[in-house]
Amino acid sequence: MPDSVKAPTQFNQLPHAGVLPRLMALIYDILIVAGLWMVYGFFAMMVATTFGGLQCQPEHLDYTPCVGGPLYRFGLLLVTAGYFFWSWRAAGQTIGMRAWRLMVANNNGVQLSWYQCFIRALVGPVSLGVFCLGFLWGYLRADGASWHDLASDSEVRRLPKKKKEKKL
Template structure:
């Protein structure tokens, strides 16, 4: 009996990728809540101040971005899978089936996060329009996988990675 290598395993369909992303969203919400709680405890409850408008400490959002980024990068580098990818039996690999390099993982993360730059439209278009722009951007990002022969999202094309079904 011959074993199938990662580069020979079937590409991950879009629906499976999106369901795994929902699972990861739950993990990210939990991480954000824990970091928020710890920061509130450390600052004695002064992380958010209110004087007519809510003000968040300048360092809080960058800290959350670093922690969430570390979750994805560490997961991809450690075993090629996030918590959401495990139950759906998918793994991110290089195009040749090998493990991601740290540079690839970082590039994949930055490319996947690019639609978040559309939040900068909020002052001119409003928060709702900016959020819709991000959603449409990510739909295009992942939707590309529906027409790509190897089912890669745009961030996979940029980072030269692929999602493969395993097992």
């Protein structure tokens, strides 16, 4: 956790994050994940054509044998989950959450467990996929909790702005 939030009592004193900053942070994270998918796709295509004996036909714009199968899609899922799990477990923040000064932790202010990360990652797409109702649910609650917060017993708080030091 950052220096500004070391003790659980300090985390619990921070204001709850609103729905709009959370969605904006998610947009940032989608861009990061898209970049990770491109890198993964590049390496998957190299491996598939070199070692897999697959014959991609770029002249016909047919890359399906190289990157269209269930194994490739499972890799995309692992890359996406890995990004979020690593971010939540390592610092309590994804890159998008850092930009919007948001932090996720359990209700005691302690970093998420692997189980909480799994539940959060499982319910998060449902919150988003059902016309964003899982996120909009936060407008109905005083703490702004979304479906994946409630399911994973976690909460997202807004971090304070860092104070700039004056130069002499």
